[in-house]
Amino acid sequence: MAYQPPVLEEVGSVR
Amino acid sequence: MxxxxxxxxxxxIDGETVILxxxxxxxxxTNAAGSTIMRxxxxxxxxxxxxxxxxxxxxxxxxxxxADTETFVAMLRERNLLDTADS
Numbered sequence: 001m002a003y004q005p006p007v008l009e010e011v012g013s014v015r
Numbered sequence: 016m017x018x019x020x021x022x023x024x025x026x027x028i029d030g031e032t033v034i035l036x037x038x039x040x041x042x043x044x045t046n047a048a049g050s051t052i053m054r055x056x057x058x059x060x061x062x063x064x065x066x067x068x069x070x071x072x073x074x075x076x077x078x079x080x081x082a083d084t085e086t087f088v089a090m091l092r093e094r095n096l097l098d099t100a101d102s
Contacts (some may be wrong), residue, residue, distance in 0.1 A: 002074040003048065003069040003074075003075050003083055004046055004047065004048060004072040005048060005083040005086070005087075006045060006046060006048035006049035006051070006052055006069075006083055006084070006086075007045065007046050007048075007049060007087070007090075008034075008043055008044075008045050008049060008087065008090040008091060009043060009044055009045075010074050011033070011041075011043060011044050011056065012041070012042055012044070013040050013041055013042070
């Protein structure tokens with residue numbers, strides 16, 4: 001598996 | 016440090032992790048390497064232990080793993096997703 005640095009993204013709000 | 020469990024839920028889906036933070040009503044996601052760290056953070060961990068997890072899983076150099084881990088942990092901290100009693 002090619003390594004990609006860990007990232008954290010916001011998908012959106014629950015609403 | 017470890018993941019905050021109060022009002023935070025997460026689930027791995029197809030190698031990525033979806034995180035629901037009820038305190039801020041936001042959904043977040045991580046990629047595969049982020050999922051590796053998230054899994055480890057279900058228990059108390061040091062930055063070195065998290066970096067070791069990336070080295071073992073992906074075979075990357077230790078210094079790169081440490082730098083990437085510190086960046087990711089900063090993202091988690093910025094989102095208030097960590098228990099920071101003793102980090």
